[in-house]
Amino acid sequence: MSVRFKLITTLTAILVVSFISVSIFNYNVSRNSARNEILNSALPLTRDNIYSELQSGLMRPLFVSSLMANDIFLKDWANAGEKNVMQLMRYLYEIKNKYGFFTAFFVSATTGDYFYYDGVLKTVSPKDSHDVWYYDFINSGKEYDFDVDTNEAANNVLTVFINHRVNDKDGKLIGVTGVGLKMDQVANLLKTFAVKYSKEIFLIDPQGFIQVHPDKKLIGNINIKNIPGFKNIADDVLAMNRTSSSMFKYKVDGESVHLTARFIPEFNWFLIVEQKENAAMMAARNNFIRTLGSGALVTLLIIILSIITINHFQSRLEAQANTDPLTGVANRRSFEKRIDAAMNSQLKTGRPFSLVLMDLDGFKVINDTCGHNEGDRLLKEISKVINSSIRENDFCARWGGDEFIVLVSGDLAQATLIAERIRNSIERTIVCEDVAQAISFEMQVTVSCGITQYLTGDTLDSLTSRADKAMYESKELGKNKVVVS
Numbered sequence: 001m002s003v004r005f006k007l008i009t010t011l012t013a014i015l016v017v018s019f020i021s022v023s024i025f026n027y028n029v030s031r032n033s034a035r036n037e038i039l040n041s042a043l044p045l046t047r048d049n050i051y052s053e054l055q056s057g058l059m060r061p062l063f064v065s066s067l068m069a070n071d072i073f074l075k076d077w078a079n080a081g082e083k084n085v086m087q088l089m090r091y092l093y094e095i096k097n098k099y100g101f102f103t104a105f106f107v108s109a110t111t112g113d114y115f116y117y118d119g120v121l122k123t124v125s126p127k128d129s130h131d132v133w134y135y136d137f138i139n140s141g142k143e144y145d146f147d148v149d150t151n152e153a154a155n156n157v158l159t160v161f162i163n164h165r166v167n168d169k170d171g172k173l174i175g176v177t178g179v180g181l182k183m184d185q186v187a188n189l190l191k192t193f194a195v196k197y198s199k200e201i202f203l204i205d206p207q208g209f210i211q212v213h214p215d216k217k218l219i220g221n222i223n224i225k226n227i228p229g230f231k232n233i234a235d236d237v238l239a240m241n242r243t244s245s246s247m248f249k250y251k252v253d254g255e256s257v258h259l260t261a262r263f264i265p266e267f268n269w270f271l272i273v274e275q276k277e278n279a280a281m282m283a284a285r286n287n288f289i290r291t292l293g294s295g296a297l298v299t300l301l302i303i304i305l306s307i308i309t310i311n312h313f314q315s316r317l318e319a320q321a322n323t324d325p326l327t328g329v330a331n332r333r334s335f336e337k338r339i340d341a342a343m344n345s346q347l348k349t350g351r352p353f354s355l356v357l358m359d360l361d362g363f364k365v366i367n368d369t370c371g372h373n374e375g376d377r378l379l380k381e382i383s384k385v386i387n388s389s390i391r392e393n394d395f396c397a398r399w400g401g402d403e404f405i406v407l408v409s410g411d412l413a414q415a416t417l418i419a420e421r422i423r424n425s426i427e428r429t430i431v432c433e434d435v436a437q438a439i440s441f442e443m444q445v446t447v448s449c450g451i452t453q454y455l456t457g458d459t460l461d462s463l464t465s466r467a468d469k470a471m472y473e474s475k476e477l478g479k480n481k482v483v484v485s
Contacts, residue, residue, distance in 0.1 A: 014301065046197045047245060047260045047273045054264065054271065057189055058146075058162075058181075062266065064099055065144065065164040065178040073348060074106065074166065078174045082108060085120065093117040094347075095179065102159055103151060103180040106166075107134055109173045121153050134176060137163050144178075146267045148211050148220060151180060158183035158216060187214050200274040203267070208238055211269055224272075228252055230259075237261050237270065324398040326376060327383035335397035338407055339460055346454060354415035354453040356406040357467035358386075358422065361446040361479040363402040369443070370432035378445060381429060389422045405464075412453045412484055419449040419482045427480065446480035448472075453485075 068074060077088055088106065095104040096117050105116045107124060114121040124131040133147050144164040150156035159180040166174040191214045193201050203212040208223045225234040229252030237259075240246045245262040256277040261270050322334035330338070342353045360382065367375035379402065386396050386404055395407040406422075408415040423446070431443045450471030452463060470485040477483065 043199075043247070043258055043260050043273065043275055044245065046199060046275075047262055047271065050193050050197070050201060050273060051262050051264065051271055053193070054189075055266065058160075058186075058267065060099070061101060061162045061179050061181055062144065062164075064095065064101070065162045068095065068104070068106075068177045068179075069144075069164040069166045071348075074177060075168060075174060078106075078108060078110070078166070079168065082111060082113070085115070088115050089117055089119060094344075099179070101179040102157075102182040102185070103153060104178075105153075105180070106177040107175050109138075109175045116153050118153065133161075133163070137165075137176060138173065146211075146269070148183070158219065160186050160212070183212075183216060183219070186212050187216060190214050197273075198275075200272075202272050203264075203269045204272060205269055206238065208234055229257065233259070237272075324383075327380050327398050329383045329387065329404075330395065330397035332397060332399060335395070335399070335405060335407070336460060338395050338397075339463075342407060342409075343454070343458075351409070352411045352453060354408045354410060354412055354451060355463055355467045356408060356415055356419045356422070356449055356451050357399065357464065357471050358404050358406075358419070358447045358449045359471055359475070360402040360426075361448055361475070363445065366431055366443060366445060374432045378429075378431060382426060382445070382447075385425045385429060386422055389425050390418055394418065405467075412451060415451045415453070416482060416484060419451055423447055423449060423480065423482055448474035448479050449482040450474060451482065451484045 073091060074088075077084070077091075082088075092104040092106065092115065095101070103116060105114065105121075107114050112123045112125070114124055122128075124134050126132075126135050130150075130152060133149055137145055137147070142165070144162065147161045147163055149159060149161060151159040160183055161178055161180045163176050163178045166177050168174055190201050190203075190212060193199075194214060202210055202214070202218075204224055205211050208225050209220060210218045210222050210224070211220070213219055223234075224237065225231050227234075229250045233248045233250050237246075237248060240261060240263070242263040242265065245260060248259040248261065250257055250259065257274055258277060259272065259274045261272050263270050322330060322337075324331040345351060346353060360378075363375065363378070366378060379398075383396070383398065383404065386406065390396055390406055391409070393409045397405050397407075399405040406415075406418065408418055426445060426447045429445055431445045448471055450467040450469065450473070452466040452470060454463060466485040470483040474481040474483040
């Protein structure tokens with residue numbers, strides 16, 4: 001009997017026994033507990049789940065805006081006189097694209113210029129009604145806030161802006177930065193929740209105006225104090241204890257509507273979750289048995305088993321995809337990912353890095369004389385020598401054939417020291433000793449190295465091209481040398 005069959009049989013037995021046992025037990029109690037379950041468990045649990053998911057979805061842009069507000073590059077650029085606008089445009093463009101936001105911006109407190117990823121949009125003015133948000137936010141003293149407004153840089157599309165104050169080390173205002181989410185994204189998130197939980201979900205501000213809703217026509221225009229039925233409890237909802245959640249009930253068209261609210265302090269908004277009683281009771285009757293504890297337990301078991309299996313095979317696939325099968329070092333694909341990360345890091349931190357491209361001298365002769373097995377053994381040995389000669393934060397990969405490449409965290413001087421260390425170590429490597437003795441000919445493997453340092457605007461191709469030229473210059477000078485581009 002195969003392992004696969006045993007696994008399927010075991011999982012099936014668990015599912016069948018668990019569901020049958022729980023279904024029989026819960027059927028006897030579901031008729032009396034359905035109503036209590038909706039009011040005291042299902043609705044509050046849904047509210048808290050949505051609260052957590054909303055926090056997860058909207059805290060990410062808040063976190064990014066906070067990173068921008070504390071970014072040394074942004075502060076230095078502003079304090080240096082805002083001279084190179086292209087630098088800031090590239091910075092904002094990278095933030096927008098990297099995190100998938102609708103927009104990214106910076107408003108200077110010195111000049112009043114509104115910068116975004118495509119240039120300077122405008123100069124803000126207290127006389128412009130569209131710029132009221134900026135002065136209200138500055139005067140509020142808040143570190144950040146969420147603001148629903150139209151995006152002038154994108155045909156006035158309704159946008160949720162996450163604004164964050166930028167101060168220098170002395171607390172002096174430098175400006176306001178942040179990102180924007182297209183309202184459709186947030187609205188679609190609520191639509192997803194509404195379908196998933198079969199409930200009406202929206203967000204309101206402390207004054208009662210709807211700020212986020214699947215129906216965009218209601219945003220900013222409708223106050224809960226004017227909604228039929230809801231208006232009877234609106235004041236109680238807005239006056240609720242903001243450190244806790246509350247349950248409410250009202251009637252509209254003769255039907256009871258249960259409502260739960262929770263204040264979200266990060267956004268300064270209330271989360272509202274509504275459930276009509278008739279629909280809720282019907283859903284409870286139809287789905288109660290399938291959604292209770294044992295179902296969750298069985299699902300959890302399946303998920304755990306699935307995760308273990310997927311992780312196992314995924315790890316193997318990732319290792320195969322990123323590792324050179326012969327030498328065990330990183331392959332070209334993995335190196336390209338690593339150098340992309342190094343370029344991004346250099347753009348943010350200014351920390352230099354260099355490349356060392358190396359080619360084995362006379363490898364073809366060794367391969368032809370001693371055989372391919374010895375050639376493969378030599379490549380494995382060389383890769384070990386290189387790895388033992390570099391530092392923990394450097395990165396070695398097989399570039400192709402008998403070529404290796406090393407990403408050095410440092411400038412040309414550091415790269416040169418490492419390259420010389422590698423060259424000296426490879427020079428002492430023993431090459432097909434038995435064959436060399438038999439033909440009375442001493443065989444030696446050496447390496448020619450070309451070094452270059454990353455310069456602003458470089459691509460992988462331009463970097464490797466310079467390193468390649470330096471490496472060939474090393475060969476022209478007699479091989480077994482280190483040449484700096």
